Amino acid sequence: MNISPDYFASPADPDTLDELKRRLGLAAEAEGLLDVAYTTVDSPVGSLLLAATPKGLVRVAYDIEDHDRVLDTLAQRVSPRVLRAPKRLDAAARELDEYFSRRRRVFDLPLDLSLSKGFRQLVQRHLPEIGYGQTRTYGQVAQLVGNPKAVRAVGTACATNPLPLVVPCHRVLPANGTPGRYVGGPAAKVTLLTLEAAA
């Protein structure tokens, strides 16, 4: 049989599908079906995945977190209606670009913190109080949130921050003077701290 699915294909299909997907993103947004929009952007700390619900930015993910796995998790925990639709992430992408070129010190974006709960979310809400170019130890952050003994839990809250960069967990360090662990890897943490120190 010499009739196969490819028989009805066209060389223009990839371009056509790109355009149809772009239109689907716009139509889904207009119909209120775009529960999670995402895009990826290049940065000095590698490719970053940015995802937003209608409420706000819900996830920033480093390459080493595996973007496919991050999208699977978003589909399970937020909604399976996930589409690559860069438009909703325009402001976040622009602010990150400004941050990396040292033209921005504070992020001004609506955030959706629904991926973290309880004490972790409490810690993450307080992290933006650590200003640009400053650092705190895990112990100091534990005091900041009113639970001085919860040093280890603060470490967990930083390690599970769904919005790294924008919620600045990179400004929290161990007391021993080393950069410590980071969701984007220790090298990315040093890059960010160096960038902020040089400004």
Added chain:
Amino acid sequence: MMTQGGGMGIKLPFEKVVEQHGGTVLRVCRVILGVHDAQDAWSETFLAAMRAYPDLPDDANAEAWLVTIAHRKAIDVLRARKRQPAPVEQLPEAPSSLGVPGAEDGDLWHAVAALPEKQRQAVAYHYVAGLAYAEIAGLLGGTTDAARRAAADGIKNLRKNYQGATTEGAPS
């Protein structure tokens, strides 16, 4: 099936569904409706699918599900065409900016468009979407044998009316 999500209660991001099945659905729509209306049918199919996606069982065959939706959307288009007074089976000669197969394939699309509706649908669902004849019978009504016959007759007619189908067909 296992490849859909790899386990219980796991649903792929809809983006992956579009990536995996968008091409097949476009080709199905093109065979049934021609180049001109295929893109609108694709858009309506995936928008409807995205709306219903959270309720799709995790172990469902996503492609068969999408083809079922595309089938209903295409019927809407075909019914609307029949209501129109203008000639209906005419395909545009000039390539538009999107998704038009090369001009040398123009005869293929005329041959496809000239098929009776049932044959065109059976060819699309079996040869493009890979549905079993029993599934196609479920979509078109009638028996499994009738679906098989419609697909076979469709291919026979395509071969008769389009030389490329016998001399330089794609590998099977």
